[in-house]
Amino acid sequence: MSDFLVRLAYRIEGSRTHHKFRAFLTDILENHNSKNKKIFDAFMIFLVISTIGILIYEVKHHIPIEIIYYEYCAVFIFILEWLARYAISFESHKQIIRDFEESQYLNIDYKISESIKIIIKRKVSYIISPSSIIDLLAILPSYRPLRILRVFLLLRLFKVLQYSNSINQFLRIFVEKKLELTILLVLYIAIVMFSATVIYVYEGGGSNGHMHTYWDAVYWSFVTVATIGYGDIVPHSDAGRIVVFILIIAGLASAAFFTAIVTSAMGEKLNYIKKNKTISNAISLQKYILVCGYGRTCRVLVDNLKKNNHDVVIIEQNPEICTVAEDKGYHVIKDDPSNIDLLQNIGIMNKISSVVILSNDDTVNLSIILSIRSINPNVEIISRCNSSKSKNKLKIAGATDIIQLNDSASLVAMGYLKSPIAYEAIDDMLTDFRGASITELEIFKNSPFIGKPLSEIMFNKFNITFVGISHNDDRNNLKFNPARADTIIEEKDFLIVIGYEKTIKSFKSYLQSPTKFEDK
C-alpha cells in the first residue's frame, strides 16, 4: 500500500498534464492578476445572482422546469468549483514525496500513515474554512430533501465576495482590527447587560406592562444602545429614564468608536487596494515602459511617451509626487522601486520593454538596477547618473545606458557659443520646438517600395529631408545620404528623415500605399 502510494505520488509529480491542469485551476481561481480569473469571476457572479433571483421569484410564482434545470446546472458548477478549490488547497502527493524523501535521507522507515494524517488534517482544515463552509451551505440546500435549509441559499451572496478582491480586502478589516472590535463588543455587551439589569430591577416587577421577562429588558437595552428605539417598550419610571440617558450617550460613543476603527482601517486598505489595482492594470498591459521616480526630467519623458502611445507605469515613493502623476491620469505605484517582490509582481520578466531610472541619488539608482538585474538580466535599463564618478559603477551594476542630466545640455549650450544657428537647429530637433523633428520610419513588410531603389521614393513631394538609411542586417551602421539609385530598400529598413509632424504623417502613409498620393 505504502509503495503503491509513493509510486503514485511520483507519477503525479512527473505528470505534465497534472501540472498543466493544476496551473490552469490556480490561474482561474487564485491568480488575481489573471484575465481568465476575471472572466471566470464574472461568470460565477452571474450564476450566483441569477440563482438568487430565481429564489426570490419562486416566493410568489411557480417556476418552469427549464429554470429548475438551469439552477441544477448552476449548482453543478458550484460543486465543480468547490472540488477544484479543494483539490488545489493542498498537494497531497507532494507531502508523501517530502516525507518519503526525508525518511530516505535520515535512513528511517517511512510510515505512510504519518503522511495521510497530515493530508487529512490539511484537507479537513480547508473543508471547515469559512469560504468552504459558505460554498457548501450555498450548494446543499439545492438538494430537494434539504429544501428546508433554503435560507442558506442567501449565503451564495457571500460567494460573490470571493470573486471580488477589493471587497475581500475591505472585509479583511474585521480580521485585522479584531482586537479593537473585540474590546468594543465586550464594552457593548457590558453596557447592554448592565442597563438591562437596572431597568429590569426597576420596571420588571410589573410597573411596566411591556416588560415581562429579563429577555424583554435585554431586547429594549440593545435597541436603545443601537440608537434605534422602536418604541414598543418604553421606560415608565424616573430611574428607567435616567438609564435611557446613559444608554444613549454610551450608544453614540460606541457607534463613534466603531466608525473610527472601521474608517481608519478603510483608509489604510484603500491605499493597498489602489496599489493592487495599479499593479493588475500594469499586468494587463501588453508591454510597457517602467519609470522609477517622477521628477522634472521624468515628467518630460512620460508626457512624450504617452503622446506617442507608449504604455507607461511609474513607481514613486513620495506620496505628494504620486498625486501629481495620478492627477495626469498615469499609472502610479506608490512603493520602493528596488523592492524585488514588487518588481516581480509587475512583470519585470516579460511585460517591461525598458526601464528608466531617474532618482537624483546614485546609490538608489544602483540598488534599483541590481534589483532588476537579479530578476531579468536582459531588459533595457536607462539610468540617470548624478555624478560622473558613479557612471562606471552603474554600468557594472547592469545599466544599458547612462544619462547625465547636464551632459547634452552643456553640449548644446557650448554649441550656441560656437555655431549658434546650427545648434538652434539641433535644439529644435531635440525639443521639437518649431515642430520639425528628426525621426525614423520603418519599412513594413507590405510596403511596395521593398526591392526598389531609394530614388523611387519622392521625398521632395512631402518636403521631407532625407538623412540616411539603416538596414535591418546592420543596425549600427547608418548609411548617411547614400546614392539613391544604388540603394535598394528592404523590409525592416529604417529611413532617417527630418520633417514636420503633418508631413511625416502623410509620408508614412505614402510609404505604405504610394498609389493614394499619385494624383496629388
Next chain:
Amino acid sequence: MHTPQIETIEVIVYGYSKLASEISLALHNEFYNFIIIEPDPRIHKFAIRDKYTENISTKECYDDDEFISHGICNPNLKALYCLHNDFNRNLFITLSARNLNQDIPIIALSSNDNETKKLKLAGASRTINPYEIAGLKIFRQIDKPLSMKLLEEILHNNSRFTIKEISVSNNCLFNGLYSKNIEILEKYNLVLLGIQDKEISREFIFSSRGINHKIDDGDTIVVLGESANIDKFQEELIHNKQGMNNEK
C-alpha cells in the same frame, strides 16, 4: 589657471551650478578666456575645488558698474551664460546684461516653461532646460533610437557626423542660388538642414518647410554631413573665395 584681463574675456559664466561646471570645463578645454561670477560663498567653494581659482569673482554684479568692470560691455565678449541655481538672480542678470549690451548672446538656465518666458522677456537669446533636454533624450532613445544616435553623434564634436553653419558672402559659391539647387552639396554628400534668411527673420528655417529660398549675402546655411566631407567642403569654399578675390 591664469587671471584673464577684462579686455580679453570672451565668455562670462554667471553662477556655478552643475551645468555651469560642465560648461566651464568645456570652455577651459577649448582655451576660451572666461570668468566665473559666483556671489554665493557656499557655491563659490565648488568652483575653487574645481581649480578655478584665478578667473572667479564673488561680486554680486547687481550694480551696473560692477558688471561692466567684469567685462559685460567688452567688445571681445562672445557670450554670457546665466546659469545660477537661483532663477531670480539669472533673471536680474539677464535683464542687466541686455540693458548694457544689446548684441551679446545670453544663454540662460531655465527649468520650466514659465521661467523660459520670463527669461526671453528679460532678453535671453537662448534658454537651456537640462530636465527637458534629458527627458526628451531618454524618450528618443526609447522611441527613436537611430535618430537619437545620430543627434548624439552630431552633438559630440569629435564624431563621424557634424553640423556646420556657413555664412554666405558676396563671393560665395552659392550666392544668388536657390536653396533647392545647391549642387555642390551633392558633391560632398551633405544635407542642407535649413537656412537663416536675413530677409525673412533671424529664425532658423528648416528645409522641410518646403520654401525654396534665394540665398543672398548675409544669409547662413546649415549643413549636415560626415565630418571629413564638411572639412573638404569648407576648404573648397575658402579656395573659391580666395580665387575670386584674386580675380578682383
